[in-house]
Amino acid sequence: MKTxxxxxxxxxxxxxxxxxxxxxxxxxxxxxxEEGTTAGGTxxxxxxxxxxxxxxxxxxxxxxxxxxxxxxxxxxxxxxHEDMLTKLDAAFQAGDAPDIYMERGGGxxxxxxxxxLTMDLTExxxxxxxxxxxxxxxxxxxxxxxxxxxxxxxxxxWYNTEMFAEAGINEPPTTWEEMYGAIDQLKxxxxxxxxxxxxxxxxxxxxxxxxxxxxxxxxTLTDAVKTLDFSDQCFIxxxxxxxxxxxxxxxxxxxxxxxxxxxxxxxxxxxxxGKVAMEMQGHWEPGVMAGLTEDGEGLGDxxxxxxxxxxxxxxxxxxxxxxxxxxxxVSADAPPEAVEFVRFMLSDEVQRGxxxxxxxxxxxxxxxxxxxxxxxxxxxxxxxxxxxxQLYFDTAFGQSVGGAMNDAIALMFAGxxxxxxxxxxxxxxxxxxx
Amino acid sequence: xxxxxxxxxxxxxxPAGRGSRPAGARRRDWRMALEIVAFTAPALLLFALFVVWxxxxxxxxxxxxxxxxxxxxxxVGLQNYASVLANEVFTDAVVHNLIIVVASILIQLxxxxxxxxxxxxxxxxxxxxxxxxxxxYVLSEVIAGVVWFQLLQPGSGALEAMLGLxxxxxxxxxxxxxxxxxxxxxxxxxxxxxxxLAVLLFLAGLQGVPDELVEAAQIDGASWWRIQWSIxxxxxxxxxxxxxxxxxxxxxxxxxxxxILTGGGPANATTTMATFLVNEGTKRQNYGIxxxxxxxxxxxxxxxxxxxxxxxxxxxxAAADVPRGVR
Numbered sequence: 001m002k003t004x005x006x007x008x009x010x011x012x013x014x015x016x017x018x019x020x021x022x023x024x025x026x027x028x029x030x031x032x033x034e035e036g037t038t039a040g041g042t043x044x045x046x047x048x049x050x051x052x053x054x055x056x057x058x059x060x061x062x063x064x065x066x067x068x069x070x071x072x073x074x075x076x077x078x079x080x081h082e083d084m085l086t087k088l089d090a091a092f093q094a095g096d097a098p099d100i101y102m103e104r105g106g107g108x109x110x111x112x113x114x115x116x117l118t119m120d121l122t123e124x125x126x127x128x129x130x131x132x133x134x135x136x137x138x139x140x141x142x143x144x145x146x147x148x149x150x151x152x153x154x155x156x157x158w159y160n161t162e163m164f165a166e167a168g169i170n171e172p173p174t175t176w177e178e179m180y181g182a183i184d185q186l187k188x189x190x191x192x193x194x195x196x197x198x199x200x201x202x203x204x205x206x207x208x209x210x211x212x213x214x215x216x217x218x219x220t221l222t223d224a225v226k227t228l229d230f231s232d233q234c235f236i237x238x239x240x241x242x243x244x245x246x247x248x249x250x251x252x253x254x255x256x257x258x259x260x261x262x263x264x265x266x267x268x269x270x271x272x273x274g275k276v277a278m279e280m281q282g283h284w285e286p287g288v289m290a291g292l293t294e295d296g297e298g299l300g301d302x303x304x305x306x307x308x309x310x311x312x313x314x315x316x317x318x319x320x321x322x323x324x325x326x327x328x329x330v331s332a333d334a335p336p337e338a339v340e341f342v343r344f345m346l347s348d349e350v351q352r353g354x355x356x357x358x359x360x361x362x363x364x365x366x367x368x369x370x371x372x373x374x375x376x377x378x379x380x381x382x383x384x385x386x387x388x389x390q391l392y393f394d395t396a397f398g399q400s401v402g403g404a405m406n407d408a409i410a411l412m413f414a415g416x417x418x419x420x421x422x423x424x425x426x427x428x429x430x431x432x433x434x
Numbered sequence: 435x436x437x438x439x440x441x442x443x444x445x446x447x448x449p450a451g452r453g454s455r456p457a458g459a460r461r462r463d464w465r466m467a468l469e470i471v472a473f474t475a476p477a478l479l480l481f482a483l484f485v486v487w488x489x490x491x492x493x494x495x496x497x498x499x500x501x502x503x504x505x506x507x508x509x510v511g512l513q514n515y516a517s518v519l520a521n522e523v524f525t526d527a528v529v530h531n532l533i534i535v536v537a538s539i540l541i542q543l544x545x546x547x548x549x550x551x552x553x554x555x556x557x558x559x560x561x562x563x564x565x566x567x568x569x570x571y572v573l574s575e576v577i578a579g580v581v582w583f584q585l586l587q588p589g590s591g592a593l594e595a596m597l598g599l600x601x602x603x604x605x606x607x608x609x610x611x612x613x614x615x616x617x618x619x620x621x622x623x624x625x626x627x628x629x630x631l632a633v634l635l636f637l638a639g640l641q642g643v644p645d646e647l648v649e650a651a652q653i654d655g656a657s658w659w660r661i662q663w664s665i666x667x668x669x670x671x672x673x674x675x676x677x678x679x680x681x682x683x684x685x686x687x688x689x690x691x692x693x694i695l696t697g698g699g700p701a702n703a704t705t706t707m708a709t710f711l712v713n714e715g716t717k718r719q720n721y722g723i724x725x726x727x728x729x730x731x732x733x734x735x736x737x738x739x740x741x742x743x744x745x746x747x748x749x750x751x752a753a754a755d756v757p758r759g760v761r
Contacts, residue, residue, distance in 0.1 A: 256701070
C-alpha cells in the first residue's frame with residue numbers, strides 16, 4: 001500500500017512540473033551571448049531554415065569559408081521552418097537569441113525593435129542597403145533598417161506542366177473564370193487539382209490574402225496595416241471568393257489536416273511527387289520540393305509558375321503581388337563579426353550561388369540573372385514588374401492579429417466560418433491589442 | 435490498532451505538560467527539528483524554485499497584456515481570465531479534456547482489466563504478450579504520433595489501404611481531418627498508447643491478491659468468473675483507483691499526441707487546454723492570455739486531484755498509514 005502514496009505523490013509532482021513548464025520566460029531582455037572570446041576566437045551563431053538538400057550544404061560551406069577568412073567559428077543550426085520560428089520566439093524571450101537569425105519583417109520586427117532585441121543596421125550595412133533598394137522597405141521601422149533581405153518573392157501557383165498538358169490545359173489561367181475551367185478539366189482527367197496545407201492554416205490564409213489584395217485598393221490595405229480597421233467591404237468580398245473556391249472542391253483529399261511542407265504527404269510533397277497538379281505557395285517552393293523527393297530534384301523541368309489570377313470587379317491593382325521575404329537580422333548584442341557575416345551573405349558571389357541553387361529570389365541586382373530555374377525566373381519578372389508587393393498579412397499585422405485571422409480563414413476551409421466571421425475575428429484580435 | 439502510532443509518537447513528546455519536560459527530551463526535540471530541516475531543505479528548495487516560483491510567475495503574467503518581450507507594464511487585472519473563459523475555443527477545449535478523461539477511464543478500465551486478468555493466467559508466450567501490450571507506452575510520444583499520423587493519411591495511409599481491401603473508403607478528409615471523427619480517432623490512439631500502463635499496474639496489483647483466498651474460493655466451488663468478480667477485482671480496488679487518478683491527470687494535461695496528430699484542428703475539434711495555451715503563447719504571443727489559461731488549467735487539475743484524493747483515494751491512504759506504523 002505504500003505504493004499508493006508514492007504514486008499519488010509522483011502524479012501530483014509531474015502534474016505541477018508540467019504546468020510549471022508552461023510559465024514562460026523572464027522579461028529580462030538579452031543577457032546571454034557571453035560566448036565570444038574563448039581561446040579559439042569568436043563564435044557566432046547562425047540559425048536558418050534551409051535544412052534540406054543543396055541549401056543545407058551551401059550554407060554549411062559558406063559558414064566554413066567565412067569562418068576561415070575571418071578567424072571565427074560560425075555555429076550553424078539548420079531547422080525546419082516552423083520549428084525555427086518557435087525556437088526563435090523562445091530564444092528571444094530567454095534573451096538567448098542567435099547572433100544571426102531570419103527576420104520576417106512587419107509587425108514581428110516592430111515588436112523586436114521595441115524590445116531592443118535586434119541591431120540597427122542602417123549605418124553598418126549602408127552599402128548593402130543601398131544596393132538592395134526598395135526591398136528593404138519591409139524591414140524598416142521609423143526609417144531605420146534592421147535586417148538585410150536576401151530573398152524576396154511573391155506567392156503564386158506552382159504547377160506540374162505535364163499534368164496540365166495531359167488535362168488539355170495549354171495556357172496557365174489568367175482570370176478566375178479560366179481557373180475554375182482548369183479545375184474542372186483537371187478533375188475530368190481524374191487528377192486532384194490543388195493541394196493546400198490547411199492543417200498549418202497559413203497556406204489556406206494566403207488565398208484570402210490574395211483575394212483581398214485583388215479586391216481592396218492599395219490605400220485600403222496600407223491603412224489597414226496602420227489602423228487595424230477591417231470594416232471595408234472588400235474584406236468581405238475576399239471571404240466570399242474563398243467560400244466559392246472551397247465549394248468548388250479543388251483541393252486534395254484530407255486538406256484540412258495536410259501540413260504545409262513537412263514530409264511527402266504535405267501539400268508541397270503532393271505537388272513534388274505528382275499527386276496534385278498545382279499548389280499556391282511562395283518562392284521557396286522549388287527548394288522545399290527538392291528536399292521532399294528522393295532524387296532531390298522536385299518536379300525538375302516539369303515545374304511551371306503563374307501569378308494569382310485576376311478577379312472580376314476588384315479594386316486592387318491586378319498586377320500587385322502578395323509576397324514577402326526573408327532577411328538576415330543581427331541580434332542586439334552580437335559581435336561585429338555577425339554584421340560582417342550578413343554583409344557577406346548579401347555579396348554578389350553568395351547571392352549568385354544562392355540563386356543558382358534555386359534557394360530563393362536574390363535581392364542583389366547583380367545576381368538576378370543567375371536564377372537558373374525558368375519558373376523562378378518568370379516569378380522574378382513578375383516581382384520586379386509589380387507596382388507593389390503586399391507583405392503577407394499575418395506578418396504585416398503581427399502574430400496576435402495575424403494568428404487570429406489565419407485560424408478564422410482555416411475555419412472557413414472547414415466550412416465553419418462565414419466571410420463576416422473572418423473580419424470579426426480579425427477585428428476582435430486587433431481591438432484586444434489596443 | 436490505531437493506538438500503536440500514538441504510542442510511538444509518545445516517546446518524542448512526553449505525555450506530561452510542556453513545562454515539566456526533562457531537559458534531555460527538549461534537546462532531543464531540537465535535534466530532531468534540525469534533522470528534519472536538514473533533510474527536507476534541498477527538496478523544499480527545489481520545489482520552491484521549480485514549482486512554486488513558476489506558478490507564481492504564471493499568475494503574475496496572467497494579469498498583464500504581454501507579447502513576450504520587454505518588461506511587464508500593461509496591467510489589465512482579470513481581463514485575460516474574462517477573455518479566456520468567454521473564448522469558445524477554450525471552453526470547447528475544456529469539454530474535450532473532460533471527454534478524454536471520461537473516455538480514457540471508461541475504455542481503458544474494462545479493457546485493461548480484461549487483458550490483465552488474461553495475462554495473469556499461466557500460458558505460453560506470456561512474457562512476449564506482456565511486452566507487446568506494454569511497448570506502446572514505452573515508445574516516445576512523438577514517434578508514436580508520427581507513425582499514427584502516417585497510418586491515418588487519407589489516400590496514402592495504411593489504414594485506408596486496409597479499408598480498401600474490404601471495399602470500404604475512408605472519409606474524404608481522412609480520420610484526422612474530419613471534425614466529427616478527429617476526437618474519437620485521437621481517443622483510439624490514446625487508448626493504444628496508454629493501455630499498457632493500465633495493464634502493467636493491474637498486473638502488479640494482481641500479484642498482491644493472496645493465493646489462499648483464491649484457493650479457498652475454488653474449494654468452495656466458485657467458478658473462475660466468480661473468483662475474479664468477488665475476490666480479485668475488489669482486492670485490485672486501490673490499484674484501479676490510483677491508475678484512474680494517473681489517467682485523469684494525464685488526460686487533463688494532454689498535449690503532445692494532439693499536437694502531433696492534429697495540432698488541435700481541424701476547426702478546433704481536438705483542442706485541449708494545453709494546446710490552447712501553447713497556441714496563444716508561442717504562436718500568437720499573447721502570453722497574458724496563455725498564462726491565464728494555464729492558471730485555469732492548474733486550478734481545474736488541482737481541484738479534480740484534491741477532490742479525487744479526498745473522496746476516492748482517502749480510504750486507500752488511510753489504510754496505507756496503519757500498516758506503516760506496525761511494520
